[in-house]
Amino acid sequence: MVEMRLASVRVEMSTRTPILLLQEAGGGNRTLPIYIGPAEAQAIAQALQGVVAPRPMTHDLMRDLLNELGAVIDSVVITELRDKTFYAEIRLNAGGRTHHVSARPSDAIALAVRTSATIYADDALVDAEGVVLEADEDEEDDRDTDELVSEFKAFIEGIRPEDFES
Numbered sequence: 001m002v003e004m005r006l007a008s009v010r011v012e013m014s015t016r017t018p019i020l021l022l023q024e025a026g027g028g029n030r031t032l033p034i035y036i037g038p039a040e041a042q043a044i045a046q047a048l049q050g051v052v053a054p055r056p057m058t059h060d061l062m063r064d065l066l067n068e069l070g071a072v073i074d075s076v077v078i079t080e081l082r083d084k085t086f087y088a089e090i091r092l093n094a095g096g097r098t099h100h101v102s103a104r105p106s107d108a109i110a111l112a113v114r115t116s117a118t119i120y121a122d123d124a125l126v127d128a129e130g131v132v133l134e135a136d137e138d139e140e141d142d143r144d145t146d147e148l149v150s151e152f153k154a155f156i157e158g159i160r161p162e163d164f165e166s
Helices: 040-051 058-068 106-114 121-131 145-157
Strands: 002-012 015-026 032-036 072-083 083-094 097-103 118-121
Touching: 002 032, 002 040, 002 106, 002 121, 015 040, 015 106, 032 121, 040 058, 040 106, 040 145, 058 106, 058 145, 083 106, 097 106, 118 121, 118 145
Parallel strands: 072 118
Antiparallel strands: 002 015, 002 118, 015 032, 072 083, 083 097
């Protein structure tokens, strides 16, 4: 497995689709791009910014339920790409047992951000789907988190139902 770090959540301008960029940790140069839904992108961006909702949002509720039950998320693993869909597992310990729970990568990452869990990707997946970004894209975004969240909120507000038609 390859340890990854959440490099950013962005909106790809050509398709207006949120994209999650996971970059190799420890100086690796490969990035795993994963397209995600707008709601999940917003959930991840809010967690990165430290936004606390007045009532728990879905991923906060999941974290709270796991904590209440004494479960600890060890890691999340992006396991495979099948039919243009990424798959992930949430690996946790509960009641002295290890559990692997299937999840969408976006949900797994949203939980990882909230619990400081380590993110991994399967070696073969990173070998096959990892890309080396150009130097100017690979570096940290110069804009601050507030600006990125503001840009994403503007994107969300501009979505119309017909944008999801086939």
